[in-house]
Amino acid sequence: MGHGHAVQEELREPARALRRAIPEVYDGYRQMHAAAYAAGALDEKTKELMALAIAVSKECDGCIASHARGAVRTGATEAEVAEALGVAIAMNGGPGTVYGPRAFAAYREFAAEGELQPG
Template identity: 75%
Template sequence: MGYGKTVQDELREPARHLRKAIPAVYQGFGQLHEAALAPGAVDAKTKELIALAISVSKECDGCIAAHARGAVRNGATIEEGAEAIGVAIMMNGGPATVYGPRAFAAFQEFVRERDEPHG
């Protein structure tokens, strides 16, 4: 299992417990998430790539995994993911050179999963 799925698996159960404890907060965040990433003047793929770059700058492993997966699900290519991460490195410097490779590993993992023949 790769980086992205490992992070998502580690967070799944604790997040489930917290979501049960504060459902209104999670419901509100879910609505914000849905509204912010909905296609509009900027398409969903580009919004996910922006979120991926911000995730690197915020040094958030869970965010990296979620938005790498989201970008891939919206059709982002390896090259687009790499360039978005490159912008994060430019804006955040040294720490992004640590979280950027994590993001790229997760991104590549989700691309491989998307591109695997199912059958």
């Protein structure tokens, strides 16, 4: 199991427990998330690439795993992910060179699964 899957697995049960404890908060977040990621002037893929770059900036492994998977799901290519991460590195310096490769590895991990490839 790669790092992306390990992070998601580690967070799965604690997230479920918290979601059960504060369902209104999670429902509000789900609604906001759906609205923010819906295709509009920017398509879903572009928004996932933005989110992945922001996840690197925030140094959030859970966010990286989620948005790496989202990038695969929306059809982002390895080259597109690499360029988005290049911008994250440019904006973040040294920390970007740590979390950028984590994000790239997570993208490649989820892309290798095949069933997430658009089709």
